[in-house]
Amino acid sequence: MPHWQRWFSRKKRWDEDMDEELRxxxxxxxxxxxxxxxxxxQARRQAVLQLGALEGLKxxxxxxRRGFWLESLYADVRYGLRILGNNPGFSAVAILTLALGIxxxxxxxxxxxxxxxxxxxxxxxxxxxxxxxxxxxERNEFMLGSNYVDWRLAAGPFQSMTSMLPGVANCxxxxxxxVRLACxxxxxxxxxxxxxxxxxxxxxxxxxxxxxxxxxxxxxYGLWRSRFGGDPGVIAKTISLDGNxxxxxGVLPADFxxxxxxxxxxxxxxxxxxxxxxxxxxxxxxxxxxxxxxGITVAQSxxxxxxxxxxxxxxxxxxxxxxxxxxxxxxxxxxxxxxxLASWILxxxxxxxxxxxxxxxxxxxxxxxxxxxxxxxxxxxxxxxPARLLRQRLTESLLLGILGGAGGCLVAYAxxxxxxxxxxxxxxxxxxxxxxxxxxxxxxxxxxxxxILFGLAPALHPPSPEMLCGKEARSTARSLLRxxxxxxxxxxxxxxxxxxxxxxxxxxNLQSAPLGLEAQNVLTATISLGxxxxxxxxxxxxxxxxxxxxxxxxxxxSAVALSDTLPPSGAMRSTIYSTIEVTxxxxxxxxxxxxxxxxxxxxAYFTALGITILRGRAFTRDDQAGGQPSIILSDSLAxxxxxxxxxxxxxxxxxxxxxxxxxxxxxxxxxxxxxxEQSDPEFYIPWKNEDNQYFRSAWVIVRxxxxxxxxxxxxxxxxxxxDPTLPVAMETMPQRVSKLSQRPRFNAALxxxxxxLGMLLAAVGIxxxxxxxxxxxxxxxxxxxxxxxxPxxxLKMVFGTVARWIVAGAVxxxxxxxxASRLLQSLLFQVSxxxxxxxxxxxxxxxLVAFLSAWIPARRAMRVxxxxxLRHE
Amino acid sequence: xxxxxxxxxxxxxxxxxxxLALEPMHGWGIAQRIQQVSHDILQIQQGSLxxxxxxxxxxxxxxxxxxxSEKNRRAKFxxxxxxxxRQLEREMADWKQMSTAVALILQRV
Numbered sequence: 001m002p003h004w005q006r007w008f009s010r011k012k013r014w015d016e017d018m019d020e021e022l023r024x025x026x027x028x029x030x031x032x033x034x035x036x037x038x039x040x041x042q043a044r045r046q047a048v049l050q051l052g053a054l055e056g057l058k059x060x061x062x063x064x065r066r067g068f069w070l071e072s073l074y075a076d077v078r079y080g081l082r083i084l085g086n087n088p089g090f091s092a093v094a095i096l097t098l099a100l101g102i103x104x105x106x107x108x109x110x111x112x113x114x115x116x117x118x119x120x121x122x123x124x125x126x127x128x129x130x131x132x133x134x135x136x137x138e139r140n141e142f143m144l145g146s147n148y149v150d151w152r153l154a155a156g157p158f159q160s161m162t163s164m165l166p167g168v169a170n171c172x173x174x175x176x177x178x179v180r181l182a183c184x185x186x187x188x189x190x191x192x193x194x195x196x197x198x199x200x201x202x203x204x205x206x207x208x209x210x211x212x213x214x215x216x217x218x219x220x221y222g223l224w225r226s227r228f229g230g231d232p233g234v235i236a237k238t239i240s241l242d243g244n245x246x247x248x249x250g251v252l253p254a255d256f257x258x259x260x261x262x263x264x265x266x267x268x269x270x271x272x273x274x275x276x277x278x279x280x281x282x283x284x285x286x287x288x289x290x291x292x293x294x295g296i297t298v299a300q301s302x303x304x305x306x307x308x309x310x311x312x313x314x315x316x317x318x319x320x321x322x323x324x325x326x327x328x329x330x331x332x333x334x335x336x337x338x339x340x341l342a343s344w345i346l347x348x349x350x351x352x353x354x355x356x357x358x359x360x361x362x363x364x365x366x367x368x369x370x371x372x373x374x375x376x377x378x379x380x381x382x383x384x385x386p387a388r389l390l391r392q393r394l395t396e397s398l399l400l401g402i403l404g405g406a407g408g409c410l411v412a413y414a415x416x417x418x419x420x421x422x423x424x425x426x427x428x429x430x431x432x433x434x435x436x437x438x439x440x441x442x443x444x445x446x447x448x449x450x451x452i453l454f455g456l457a458p459a460l461h462p463p464s465p466e467m468l469c470g471k472e473a474r475s476t477a478r479s480l481l482r483x484x485x486x487x488x489x490x491x492x493x494x495x496x497x498x499x500x501x502x503x504x505x506x507x508x509n510l511q512s513a514p515l516g517l518e519a520q521n522v523l524t525a526t527i528s529l530g531x532x533x534x535x536x537x538x539x540x541x542x543x544x545x546x547x548x549x550x551x552x553x554x555x556x557x558s559a560v561a562l563s564d565t566l567p568p569s570g571a572m573r574s575t576i577y578s579t580i581e582v583t584x585x586x587x588x589x590x591x592x593x594x595x596x597x598x599x600x601x602x603x604a605y606f607t608a609l610g611i612t613i614l615r616g617r618a619f620t621r622d623d624q625a626g627g628q629p630s631i632i633l634s635d636s637l638a639x640x641x642x643x644x645x646x647x648x649x650x651x652x653x654x655x656x657x658x659x660x661x662x663x664x665x666x667x668x669x670x671x672x673x674x675x676x677e678q679s680d681p682e683f684y685i686p687w688k689n690e691d692n693q694y695f696r697s698a699w700v701i702v703r704x705x706x707x708x709x710x711x712x713x714x715x716x717x718x719x720x721x722x723d724p725t726l727p728v729a730m731e732t733m734p735q736r737v738s739k740l741s742q743r744p745r746f747n748a749a750l751x752x753x754x755x756x757l758g759m760l761l762a763a764v765g766i767x768x769x770x771x772x773x774x775x776x777x778x779x780x781x782x783x784x785x786x787x788x789x790x791p792x793x794x795l796k797m798v799f800g801t802v803a804r805w806i807v808a809g810a811v812x813x814x815x816x817x818x819x820a821s822r823l824l825q826s827l828l829f830q831v832s833x834x835x836x837x838x839x840x841x842x843x844x845x846x847x848l849v850a851f852l853s854a855w856i857p858a859r860r861a862m863r864v865x866x867x868x869x870l871r872h873e
Numbered sequence: 874x875x876x877x878x879x880x881x882x883x884x885x886x887x888x889x890x891x892x893l894a895l896e897p898m899h900g901w902g903i904a905q906r907i908q909q910v911s912h913d914i915l916q917i918q919q920g921s922l923x924x925x926x927x928x929x930x931x932x933x934x935x936x937x938x939x940x941x942s943e944k945n946r947r948a949k950f951x952x953x954x955x956x957x958x959r960q961l962e963r964e965m966a967d968w969k970q971m972s973t974a975v976a977l978i979l980q981r982v
Contacts, residue, residue: 021900021949022923028901052920064927
């Protein structure tokens with residue numbers, strides 16, 4: 001027998017037992033009464049009277065039963081569901097409002113949780129810091145090898161400090177089925193510092209981290225599973241990396257991630273040669289991390305490093321000294337960068353929506369509570385205790401909360417999918433965001449809290465007997481509360497709308513900012529040659545020459561070019577402005593002058609990307625083949641180097657050992673630091689066959705009158721004809737550009753979504769409040785009309801009250817927007833937070849919506865039939 | 874009949890426990906016994922007797938069993954449990970203390 005059936009049958013037997021016991025009592029009392037001399041009929045009657053009201057007595061007995069509260073809960077829930085079912089409109093609006101509010105909150109909480117509050121996969125992760133130098137040219141901490149070897153000798157504020165080479169390098173697993181992998185080179189104490197232990201095998205030994213040591217490697221869990229089938233015998237196996245043997249010594253845990261968040265397949269020893277680093281100062285650029293001693297804060301550690309920093313500065317070139325700074329950041333801060341501000345704003349926006357949703361439900365419940373006063377008064381008169389009534393109403397509100405919460409889970413799931421779709425690449429870890437149990441708990445807690453709160457607010461006024469006669473006590477306090485809530489909703493929506501307007505405006509600016517190139521009809525592909533098959537320059541040059549020749553023969557390509565890097569963002573070569581020498585002019589000695597970007601390009605580069613040559617000419621085959629060394633400057637660099645006269649024909653060099661180059665042309669400025677950042681000045685040199693450092697990887701740029709996607713197959717086929725094992729990553733230029741605005745688009749889309757949601761909820765709220773007040777005042781309106789009020793004057797009366805509150809809310813909202821805009825400023829591109837237009841637009845839209853949603857129910861007041869309204873009494 | 878006094882709030886439990894300390898008894902019997910022993914001074918509200926019995930049963934101070942009454946009719950008999958006996962001693966001690974205190978005040982003032 002199912003459990004609940006057993007429970008019911010036991011309950012039935014319990015009732016029967018009680019009945020029999022009371023019957024026995026009655027019989028004995030009757031017998032006693034007869035013995036005392038009463039006639040039988042009266043004796044029985046007396047016995048019943050002595051026992052008292054039977055049903056009340058039984059109920060009192062039942063209350064003593066174990067599990068009684070569960071029964072009454074069951075009854076309350078059943079009654080609550082019936083009440084909800086009787087008012088489908090009210091229930092739908094309330095549940096939907098809660099579901100939207102809770103859903104939005106928990107989806108954002110899920111996303112933000114992964115970004116802001118995610119626990120890093122290292123033990124005692126709060127002790128981990130990224131430390132080193134920062135400069136205007138590199139905002140992430142780095143160190144120079146010559147300094148680092150000194151710093152690591154001094155104990156400092158750290159338990160241990162460790163280093164790795166920046167970024168990851170391509171490396172090829174050159175056995176059967178060669179694959180391209182990402183290799184990182186880390187110091188011997190890298191894993192111990194982060195508190196990570198290989199799940200199989202061991203970490204590098206100190207000997208293995210020496211230069212010229214036998215090569216060893218640790219492989220990632222993913223590589224171990226996919227390449228070695230999770231074989232535990234993989235330890236001590238030798239693999240061939242870029243043609244050189246390396247012995248596998250360990251397998252990393254599944255949740256291992258690099259502190260830089262770059263995905264990595266293989267860890268190799270850094271093999272830093274201390275003597276070489278000292279001799280060839282400044283030495284290699286390193287990423288440096290450390291674990292703080294317990295109880296030391298980030299700020300204290302930075303202070304403790306100051307002497308070392310001062311010492312290091314003395315050895316630095318003069319132009320660096322003013323720009324370099326010491327920086328210690330928690331690892332979390334380093335990983336978050338600017339996603340943090342965006343996340344907090346998102347969080348704020350969603351809390352605002354939740355607030356609006358909650359006020360809405362509160363309003364609905366308040367309104368309904370007024371309408372149910374009479375019912376409650378009847379229940380109280382029939383003997384329900386205040387506590388019992390309170391519990392009944394709390395149950396009803398909780399039911400709403402739970403149903404809303406369940407709907408909220410669905411909404412949250414849908415929203416989260418949308419977030420991930422919009423900005424998977426732009427925001428680290430967003431892709432892994434899922435609705436985990438903590439988030440569900442959060443949702444549930446919110447919905448229950450909301451339920452209790454809204455249940456309590458109306459329940460605080462116990463029903464009074466006067467309500468029985470149907471005269472509703474005109475509780476002005478309560479309607480004041482409702483109208484204040486409406487004003488608050490308007491204020492919050494207005495703030496959201498203004499914020500969304502600012503971000504959308506900024507997004508528009510960003511997307512219409514001139515790039516300096518024509519992105520349409522351009523296909524780009526990046527190809528990087530493995531060190532094993534293409535060990536030296538001749539093979540690399542031969543490959544790219546052949547590829548270029550093949551592509552130029554393609555029918556669909558109007559221009560084909562090669563370059564080492566590609567705008568408008570991403571890696572590029574750069575040099576320091578002050579190292580550029582111009583013939584007949586001393587080098588500037590003050591400061592570094594910032595960075596100057598440069599690229600090596602083939603002659604068709606400017607045609608292929610649609611970059612205008614402003615003066616002079618583009619490169620020719622002669623420049624490439626080794627005539628006079630030439631250079632093309634960007635407009636901004638030309639103006640800066642030669643403010644007074646024409647740059648064409650001047651000679652200059654940018655690396656002390658490099659050749660003197662003649663300026664042959666000036667090209668239009670091209671964005672090279674992404675869309676929103678200031679672009680660096682730039683110059684171009686010809687892609688030349690005798691320099692052997694450029695050719696390991698290159699970008700292929702194809703301009704085509706066709707749809708760029710049709711060219712992808714040709715490009716792939718041509719590359720495969722040369723080397724079928726080469727991976728080619730292709731992307732059209734418009735795709736590349738649109739990726740750059742992903743983060744701003746994410747911010748703007750979300751804020752707009754929430755602003756829209758907030759406005760919708762506010763509109764529902766206003767509609768509900770006005771509608772309710774019209775319904776409540778039907779009699780009054782009828783009376784006024786009977787006394788001669790025109791429908792127009794009624795409309796004015798109803799509408800006027802609401803309008804006052806809406807305007808009050810709008811004024812409060814404008815003030816709040818003013819503060820909120822300040823917070824957004826750093827996310828804005830070419831929009832001032834003081835720009836009044838978004839706020840003005842927001843006010844207009846909001847007032848329109850608000851008045852419309854007040855006007856619809858207010859019109860109903862006009863159509864009140866005085867006869868019907870008065871007969872109601 | 875002498876004027877009846879209603880049982881004080883809270884003392885009903887004590888009276889029931891004390892009555893059951895003698896022998897197992899059914900509900901009606903308990904009411905009768907209390908009335909008799911108090912020389913009809915204490916009048917038990919029959920309506921409050923049964924909820925009290927159920928409450929004491931839930932607290933495991935008394936135990937209920939169906940048995941045959943004097944007239945061979947099925948009736949529910951209540952028995953004092955071991956914890957019930959301890960509770961009775963506790964309540965009796967409390968009661969004595971309180972009534973002494975009340976008596977003292979009534980004499981002095």
